[in-house]
Amino acid sequence: MAMEGAHFVETGTLLSFAEQQLVDCSKSNYGCNGGMQPTAFSYYQQNFAMAESSYPYQGKDGSCRYDGRGTGVKASTYKMATANSASAIKAYLDQQPVSVLVEADHSVF
Numbered sequence: 001m002a003m004e005g006a007h008f009v010e011t012g013t014l015l016s017f018a019e020q021q022l023v024d025c026s027k028s029n030y031g032c033n034g035g036m037q038p039t040a041f042s043y044y045q046q047n048f049a050m051a052e053s054s055y056p057y058q059g060k061d062g063s064c065r066y067d068g069r070g071t072g073v074k075a076s077t078y079k080m081a082t083a084n085s086a087s088a089i090k091a092y093l094d095q096q097p098v099s100v101l102v103e104a105d106h107s108v109f
Contacts, residue, residue, distance in 0.1 A: 017052060023061060024066075025065075032060060037078070038078070041075045044073075
């Protein structure tokens with residue numbers, strides 16, 4: 001996850017954030033039926049990321065178990081690159097880790 005990488009770049013400490021937290025708690029991301037980075041980053045601007053060890057991945061939708069404490073890490077900001085713009089992605093990679101979306105629900109995938 002780009003947030004884990006950005007946190008490592010900033011602090012030198014690599015944490016593993018709980019993907020299941022986004023599945024269960026970021027309701028506008030549709031759980032296991034979708035997900036978009038802007039929605040996830042917006043969620044993490046309002047809520048602390050929980051550690052994967054305290055909110056393990058289940059691989060299915062569940063009830064939100066966010067406890068309000070988390071790791072103390074939130075997203076402060078994020079930027080969206082123009083679709084299919086290699087130069088924009090390269091420019092962002094010079095600044096921070098990048099999150100990439102793959103539409104794996106198409107037969108060509």
